[in-house]
Amino acid sequence: MTRLPGKTVERLSEYRRTLLECLIEKKSFIFSHDLAARLHITAVQVRRDLMLIGYSSVLRKGYDVRELIDTIGKIIDSEESMNVAVIGIGNLGRAVAGYFKGKRSKLSLVASFDNDPQKVNKVISGVKCYPYSEIERVVKELDIKIAILTVPPDFAREISEETVRFGIKGILNFTTIPLNVPSGVHLEEYDMITSIEKVAYFVKDNKI
Amino acid sequence: MTRLPGKTVERLSEYRRTLLECLIEKKSFIFSHDLAARLHITAVQVRRDLMLIGYSSVLRKGYDVRELIDTIGKIIDSEESMNVAVIGIGNLGRAVAGYFKGKRSKLSLVASFDNDPQKVNKVISGVKCYPYSEIERVVKELDIKIAILTVPPDFAREISEETVRFGIKGILNFTTIPLNVPSGVHLEEYDMITSIEKVAYFVKDNKI
DNA sequence: TGAGGGATGTTAATAATTTAACAATAAATC
């Protein structure tokens, strides 16, 4: 499978979650326009994305929900479970950790890190919290591949460099500090403040 | 000023924050390539964005940091302060609220909402928490224009419709439920799970 | 059995975004 556009990967993730809801509704087949409507995108978009992953519908019945879930899984999931750590277990860190709780998927949250003595060596949001000094040992021993960075801005750069040195292959950076990582490591950044200011821009003077 | 591309607006927000750091460093002028490097983008990108907002450098000295901060402010900020509410004051809501604390900007967090009796009518992360039943009154009385949605998924649709009915003009949706809003209301959505799964996709088989 | 319809897969067109190219400018250097 050739490398998919990032935007398509994002939508595949959303398709899968929508399809899982369909399963709950006992819906076995779904048309492109129905799936599209649930996500507020166009049916063409859906069909084009599914074309890219080579999935075909059952004619006149739409897409087989269960089969499509599996197909998307084969594309975006790793074979084996991939281990994730949340670094910085403040409000945002706990929120992120919460998303993993009770979900069984190919992504397992296996550790968190923080230096707050109130948190260290306790189980928080379902996962043990280690001090930053143990990042090297824990990342290596637990074979952690992805780090979600929710630390205060001042630590962001240092911690990201460390984790990369210890074998992390993907970082999701929620701090306001832009990071850079060596090639071979995937970096995804999200900045809430930017999003908020963007909304404000479009609201002001009703630029819509 | 004609409507700017969304991506440019996002970067303007980032430029401004980077420039504020420059001020702290007592840096009065900055070259496009320096600003670009700090954000890990290209100098052309910076120059093009600034062209769009019609800001010119002082020749051979680069951009006047303070002046550019003001210029960006004039573009992306509203004249008067704009009021914001966080709806759902769980971990994520508190994290978002935290970003506003102590910052003086044209965006003011003036209320939060939640139904948890432990939270209602208390001040949390610097802002009073009201029960959902008071959304109408509070949104109108405090003239709240932007809602940041951090409620559990089941409430998302209902609450978003309410807030719009009561006068909200912009929504930043952090729930996993895709919303739709009438035209005239700006919607910005961010889905953490999608980001995490995207990182995992690019990490697996090292698709980088 | 064949015409009509509804949905798909795919190619082509359009739109949005980023990157490149380069002339213009003035400070620095000789």
Place this chain on the structure above:
DNA sequence: GATTTATTGTTAAATTATTAACATCCCTCA
């Protein structure tokens, strides 16, 4: 003072992403 150098603003090109167009399929119903 001429020449080199560094940086900008802007137009043009390339890339990426979305939307439209349409032939195709086969089910339905006459």
